[in-house]
Amino acid sequence: MSRTINLLACDLGASNGRAQLARFDGNKLKLDVIHNFTNGGARLNGNFYWDILALFAEIKQGIKKAVKVTDGDIHSMGLDTWGVDYGLLDENGKLMSLPYHYRDSRTDGIPAEVFKEIGKKEIYQETGIQFMQINTLFQLYAELKERPWILNNAATLLFMPDLLNYLLTGKKYNEHTIASTSQLFNPLKNTWSETIFKSLGIPVDIMQEVIYPGNKIGGLLPEVKEECGLNNDLAVMAVGSHDTASAVAATPLEDENGVYLSSGTWSLLGMELTEPVINENSLTENFTNELGVENRVRFLKNITGLWLIQECKRIWQREGRDLSYSEISRAAAQATPFKYRLDPDDPVFMKPENMPEVIKEYCRKTKQAVPETIGEMARGVYESLAFSYDKVIKRLEKLVDRKIKNIHMVGGGIQAELLCQYTADISKRRVLAGPVEATATGNVLAQLIGLGEIKDLKEGRELVRNSIELKEYLPV
CATH class of the missing domain: 3.30.420.40 (ATPase, nucleotide binding domain)
Structure with missing residues (x-):
């Protein structure tokens, strides 16, 4: 491979986010941070939310900078975030409310309420997921108790990376790795747990088709392309959109x-x-x-x-x-x-x-x-x-x-x-x-696999080893 291809990784963490431009020459992978921004949520009327519009603006800023650096020569982009949080859309595809922050207090005491409807053991057998108050399962039950009119009128649930990808492309999917963090997905049947949804009275039809890392979600919406100064098409790829999934993918x-x-x-x-x-x-x-x-x-x-x-x-x-x-x-x-x-x-x-x-x-x-x-x-x-x-x-x-x-x-x-x-x-x-930028690196590996530039994760991890220097610590 004589050419170098450019890829964009947008990695959003709970405290900060960054856009990184990756360059792959067939042998090594080099990542550079081109845009940094802070995150952390916003408090409003006693609740804690994510400022989704600010995050969307920062992602577009990252795309703009990548366009400027590469003269628009970007093969694809991928986006990852933290897990469990989500946004709800109405039947017209409009966001119904700001997404709640997982540290919001609305889930206080909710697990005990859920266990009255369905046993802890049954939930674990269905999902295999660790019990944490922040899980989507408990957030949705809190939603049902506090604001049933929202959930009952929702047509679509999109996890945070799915929601941001929707704002970029207009396409609605639930990515596989982020879906698994919800405590609503059965990894043995590889589908949503009808048992849990039915037991709690949560409508399962708000969940979307599951898409896997390496598959193309879609191209940027025309208005996004125009705002970002992009003349070429830019494929938005599904990656390990739960940030830990991407980080583990890049762990050699x-x-x-x-x-x-x-x-x-x-x-x-x-x-x-x-x-x-x-x-x-x-x-x-x-x-x-x-x-x-x-x-x-x-x-x-x-x-x-x-x-x-x-x-x-x-x-x-x-x-x-x-x-x-x-x-x-x-x-x-x-x-x-x-x-x-x-x-x-x-x-x-x-x-x-x-x-x-x-x-x-x-x-x-x-x-x-x-x-x-x-x-x-x-x-x-x-x-x-x-x-x-x-x-x-x-x-x-x-x-x-x-x-x-x-x-x-x-x-x-x-x-x-x-x-x-x-x-x-x-x-x-x-x-x-190593690597420090594991999440962004794993994000890029999924894109490279999807584009056919590398064969699989095994080859991707070899690429990581060839591209960075690992530091060893021995017990003293």
């Missing part, structure tokens, strides 16, 4: 006994399998079976991740201490080790007003030393995350009956080298880190 796992750890606002830790693990033990341990690129199963545990540090940083900045993440990490490295330890998944950390104060109060209640400095607080968070990873890996080993020796960390969190080293030290396992 060495063997079937390695685990991946996608590190960002959330930490997603698990193994790639060919079949779901749905049994009493996986239910008890609350492990999830999300679907991945090429119909792979991401058997994993969702763990609260760098959200803890992100929220601390936000409060410190508000107080006039505007520190970079590298400065926070340096302060942590100089702090006293093991001063306190927290459970990252304790509900008190889900949506705090002031994270540093919540951490201090947690330490008081659990009769531990209270962190006084930024370094002490950050170090305790990093150490606690590493302890949490180790605990989950030990449980994972029992569930799949394998011995895990290597941890492959990817995502923005690996820039916190301290976290990578603590993970190696505390787990007593070798850690390989």
Whole structure:
């Protein structure tokens, strides 16, 4: 292959988003961030929403910049976001309401209400998905209780990446990997769970045809092309539109006994399998079976991740201490080790007003030393995350009956080298880190497979190995 092709990856996370231009010359893949923007939601009248119009505007801005850089020579684009959240359209294809943020309080107490209608065990047998208050299942039931007139008049449910793709193309699909995060999709039957929809009185006909990574969704709408200054057609491709699915796709796992750890606002830790693990033990341990690129199963545990540090940083900045993440990490490295330890998944950390104060109060209640400095607080968070990873890996080993020796960390969190080293030290396992931009890379791999430029995910992961340098951390 003598030519270089350009592809655009739009990767939206819960705290920020970016558009990256990928260049593939047949041997290596190079990604450059061409547009950055912040995300985080918007509060309105006591509720928490996503500003979908602002996100759509940022995506178009990313396309404009890509058009300018490449003179319009872009082969395709793909879009991924976080999971579970959605928008509802009426029969005319109009958005009925701002999409709720998964941290909105409307799902407080909802799981208990759902379990009165259908048992926890039956839900897990149908979906294999970890129980979290934020899941689409619980959000829709809250919708049914709070605003039945919205749900009863809705014609279409689109998950966040589906919704943004719809705004770009006018095409309505539910992408396979994002559908699996909803706790409404049966991975064994590979379709929506009629049992769950019927039990809860939620209309299943709002769900759309499922599309798979690598398939073409459609071209840009004429008005979008015009606004972005694009004269050529630009194919919008389905990718692993759940960001973790794309991140795992780009993880160059060495063997079937390695685990991946996608590190960002959330930490997603698990193994790639060919079949779901749905049994009493996986239910008890609350492990999830999300679907991945090429119909792979991401058997994993969702763990609260760098959200803890992100929220601390936000409060410190508000107080006039505007520190970079590298400065926070340096302060942590100089702090006293093991001063306190927290459970990252304790509900008190889900949506705090002031994270540093919540951490201090947690330490008081659990009769531990209270962190006084930024370094002490950050170090305790990093150490606690590493302890949490180790605990989950030990449980994972029992569930799949394998011995895990290597941890492959990817995502923005690996820039916190301290976290990578603590993970190696505390787990007593070798850690390989990279790529940082795993989600965008996996997004591009799905596009390349769909375009026929690479054969499959195996070839894609070799491409990743050839394109980046992995960093090794050994336990000390």
